[in-house]
Amino acid sequence: MNSAVRAFGAVGGTPRFIEKGKGCRVWDADGNSYIDYVGSWGPLIVGHANPSVLRALRSAISRGTSFGAPTEAEVELADAICSAVPSVEQVRMVSSGTEATMCALRLARAATGRDRVLKFDGCYHGHVDPLLVAAGSGVATLGVPGSVGVPSAFTDLTVQAPYNDLAAVDSAFARWGREIACVLVEPVAGNMGCILPVPGFLEGLRALCDRHGALLVFDEVMTGFRVAYGGAQQLFGVRPDLTCLGKVVGGGLPAAAFGGRRDLMQQIAPAGPVFQAGTLSGNPLAMAAGRATLELLRRPGVYPTLAARGNALVDGLADIAREQGIEFTTAAIGGMFGFYFHPGPVTGFEEAKKSRSDRFRAFFHAMLEQGVYLAPSPYEAGFVSTAHRPADIEATLSAARVAFRRAARVRTGTSR
Numbered sequence: 001m002n003s004a005v006r007a008f009g010a011v012g013g014t015p016r017f018i019e020k021g022k023g024c025r026v027w028d029a030d031g032n033s034y035i036d037y038v039g040s041w042g043p044l045i046v047g048h049a050n051p052s053v054l055r056a057l058r059s060a061i062s063r064g065t066s067f068g069a070p071t072e073a074e075v076e077l078a079d080a081i082c083s084a085v086p087s088v089e090q091v092r093m094v095s096s097g098t099e100a101t102m103c104a105l106r107l108a109r110a111a112t113g114r115d116r117v118l119k120f121d122g123c124y125h126g127h128v129d130p131l132l133v134a135a136g137s138g139v140a141t142l143g144v145p146g147s148v149g150v151p152s153a154f155t156d157l158t159v160q161a162p163y164n165d166l167a168a169v170d171s172a173f174a175r176w177g178r179e180i181a182c183v184l185v186e187p188v189a190g191n192m193g194c195i196l197p198v199p200g201f202l203e204g205l206r207a208l209c210d211r212h213g214a215l216l217v218f219d220e221v222m223t224g225f226r227v228a229y230g231g232a233q234q235l236f237g238v239r240p241d242l243t244c245l246g247k248v249v250g251g252g253l254p255a256a257a258f259g260g261r262r263d264l265m266q267q268i269a270p271a272g273p274v275f276q277a278g279t280l281s282g283n284p285l286a287m288a289a290g291r292a293t294l295e296l297l298r299r300p301g302v303y304p305t306l307a308a309r310g311n312a313l314v315d316g317l318a319d320i321a322r323e324q325g326i327e328f329t330t331a332a333i334g335g336m337f338g339f340y341f342h343p344g345p346v347t348g349f350e351e352a353k354k355s356r357s358d359r360f361r362a363f364f365h366a367m368l369e370q371g372v373y374l375a376p377s378p379y380e381a382g383f384v385s386t387a388h389r390p391a392d393i394e395a396t397l398s399a400a401r402v403a404f405r406r407a408a409r410v411r412t413g414t415s416r
Ligand SMILES: *Cc1c(COP(=O)(O)O)cnc(C)c1O
Pocket: 095, 096, 097, 098, 099, 101, 124, 125, 126, 127, 186, 190, 191, 219, 220, 221, 222, 246, 247, 256
């Protein structure tokens, strides 16, 4: 098991070993097929084994796998990112979302000469030591506050606030205003289910950062090219100083990026004094897959279609839950969605944690048995791809009718 969240720890049972994927489906080693709403945890927005992505990869791989020197492909992907994401003027490629947030934090600290970072309960920014505090899905699911192996000295500079709570951010600034280098936030939270920013939250963060001389950093590793082509910042019209990207931008290969204002990015070596490097950064295969994916996403109608599929799914689920008298609430935006066995509204980690995980477990396994592959945790967002057709959503909802009945039978059990 190479990543904690895959281990079915929150739901029990045996993780499926996947042999292949095509479109919106995956096949396990026992020959069962599933409609997949995990999508490799976000990257596969154009579906598994997409022909255009495979073609780009074949062409790239025939020329070699890695050079550790500049290539045209990384410049092309950088150009595509800068044209797409409103606040990004310059960008640096890295190999994982974790690396992107780690680098953005280092840059924010360097640029401001301040050490503290403010993050939100239930937001996950990769397993970066100082950010592994109340870090959502994997961590919350495992019920571990942060992780052992992280010295408390490494998290002493991390300030926490509840998501969607501007007053809490205001008081954090009142207390540590001159020490906070940046506010780091998932502009749509996707690691405690799916939680939208309440109106004014992102704008309020922008204003508070400006007032106190801190940088605003959007972690769009999940939301970038997922909720809209230009990410959540395009959708909500708020410009961060720095942006972290990953998942979709690598097209299913290991690539991620961080970027933002040119004057900030110019502080990274070799142009500036902030050290940053990576053996496989800008890997030509990953660049090819990312580029091919973005090319497909630029076509008109992609995001409205993704949103229509996501909404059809969660609205359908909510209807069935209501018919069966089950407390349930949902959210969806662009190609991501979430649901809770909780009456809602869910605006932060406190409510998300009250979701009935015993019901989720029953629901999850009933769906899996019927050929629907959901993330094995009540705190994960789900993903639709351009390969999900209305018939796939219908089939999912038919399975859900059975799964909700199974979940409703769970009467006892803890709420966690
Ligand atoms: C997945 C994720 C990360 C971490 O990315 P990895 O590539 O898994 O290291 C960081 N931030 C957010 C918001 C994510 O969803």
